[in-house]
Amino acid sequence: MKSKWDIVNLGKYISQQSIRNRGLENIEVYSVTNSSGFTKSTDYFNKEVFSKNLSNYKLVTREQFAYNPSRINVGSIACLFDANFALVSPLYVIFEVDKDNLFPEYLLRYLKSNYGNVQIRNNTQGSVRDSLKYEGLEKIQIPLPPLDDQIRIAAVLTRAEKLIAKRKESIKALDELLKSTFLEMFGDPVRNEKGWDKKEFDSVVKDFRNGQSPVSTGNIKGKVYTLSAITGGIFKGNEYKISTFESINDNSIVKNDDFLICRGNGNINLVGRSVVVRDISDKIIFPDTMICANIDITKINKKFIELMWKLSFVRKQIENFSRTTNGTYKINQQSLKSIIIIVPPVNLQNQFAAIVEKVEVLKAKYTQSLTDLENLYGSLSQRAFKGELDLSKVPLEKENQVIELYDEGMAAATMTSELSASKK
Template identity: 30%
Template sequence: MELVLSSEILDVRDGTHDSPKYIEKGYPLVTSKNLKQGVICFEDVKYVSEEDYNKINNRSKVDEGDILYSMIGSIGNYAIVTESPNYAIKNVALFKFKDENLYNKYFYYVLNSPFLENQIKSQQKGGTQKFVTLKILRNLKIPLPPLDTQKKIAAILDEADRLRQLNKQLIETYDALTQSLFLEMFGDPVSNPMGWERKSMKSLMKIVRGGSPRPIKNFLGGKNPWIKIGDATKGDDIYIYSTKEHIIDEGLKKTRLLPEGSLIFANCGVSLGFARIIKFQGCIHDGWLAFLEFDENVIDKVFLLKALNSVTKYFRDTAPDGTQPNLNTKIMGDYQIILPPIDIQRKFVDSLKIIEQQKDQTQTALQKSEALFNSLLQKAFKGAL
């Protein structure tokens, strides 16, 4: 298949690098964080004045049919512009189509292919905060079959993508159903409109914080599971079954080793409020709290997990001011948690199991649809479709 440089068939620009003054109402300013799963998400977008909007668009006006690509942080998020835009962009690459022999939806999928991902990853810059430059994006090698072949490839991938997106949407529906069920049965745990009995967390359980042997790289490579947020962000939203990393026995002196079945809770940063039950004996760092030694005839473990999940915003608002929210054992211990009768808690958990079973089936279907999509993606750019 013929390879051409992206600069030969695309006009590659980027948005502003300045930091305009944000206002309450105005024109949206789209950044890398607003590009999610192929679409532009405006939920947490910031706004700029008409003057700044026009100034930015003199440099990088977005038009329908263009493709946006995140250049910093979450590199590789992208979206195709499907409607006439009324926003400006910042730290986002803009691909404009100047050659009629390149189909935009085909290139949209090329961006998602390992062929291009590997090119970009091998050249990206930066340390903790990775970024790509316009020079990199202008010198990508693009497989360019005939236009009718591009449209055929895009149509096949559209159908495969539709299937996996349907599965993703169904999983989101099950997650929303879980939250709705909790609120229907128990109400808001903070305002407690149903008047449930409340007790402080410290009166019901032992609350401990994890510990971190430092520098952690000197303690990796052992047999003791080292639990990180990344181990809990995919798949099951109640349990953690394994960890990617393990630490040596020497590290046990500087961390906290928990028994199987412990309930852990992320107490700081962007992950604050994230809770899971571990299905193995493992170690937690100082970004986790653990809740131990509570009577499950008084408070069910899964109910406790979902009750904590439902008040994440409250905990974020309660956390001491600082660069990142951070909950200590005292704040958690003082929190007054609702205590509905145990039979009602268990009724909720039984209903939750049914939802989780359906969600597990959809997760399996999603894995299959993802595998199909990725297989077709690889074949497409090897000329095998």
């Protein structure tokens, strides 16, 4: 990249750390995720997945960095800001920075930026799975502004990140509103205190269809959805790639109102995730990592089943049915058919669906706002690292209100009134 700042090798400003927990100190074990940074392993995995013997685990202290060498290319790197100590897997790489010349929060944002990701990928090694060793990390080139400007850049980007986080919270609040409305109208599906019919999922499905995956030897090009199109809670119709097929099976073409279900993933939390397909006009294929259910709308409302599918009542069944092979969790069609659901009268389901439609209008607006904020963050980040931001008015000791496109107070105020209106 071209920048007005000096471009330097990161290795000059960092040093590797590898202190083991030989004293068996009672310190929390953490994982590093691409979305949340340092996260307690018991919270992330909902169970204890680490070794009972922690003597070989690595110690991280405040403002030190840790990353998973095989997942840093998807953003799994973090700096410890919220605790004095943490233990991480022996596989992780730990390092600290020369704080006289490099501000930790500045470096973290650079390494997680598009520019930083290119540098990371250029320095990974591995024939089967790319991995960034410490020697590769040292070769990464970074723009190095004066320390004061690094602090200002971090403040600008932190401000944008907080706005993004608030918008995500607004979207999450809408999801929680729908779940609470569901429970208010239909009760807890596990206890089923309202006595609704309980049936197998198969009884409300006309038919199931399997997907079709691309082949490298094919000569027919086609669009195929990626799992990200259906595992994020809403249908993302633009999440597809161009691939080749030997032939295209009509049954693998996605249709509006199809109920797409994730069949397999390395993360059990994503197995069984589903969405109802909406507003597509293009010819797009779903892969064999998905299963499609054609819902019988005379028996169940699609918005009703889509929401119920997200409840722990169904999630627990999916996870119990899932089987793992070579690190990939899968659920088959037969298991999906046997999942137990509640089936209230369709007219009551339709009333719930009307509420869902109102909330979806708000969610679409908030989602677009989130996209705009993320684009804004990308632009700010790019300009900051190229030295194109005017930092002269950014206070050194505190964040400045540098983004005037969005008002934080607006989110909370509008949210309260709009949520109330959506339930009427």
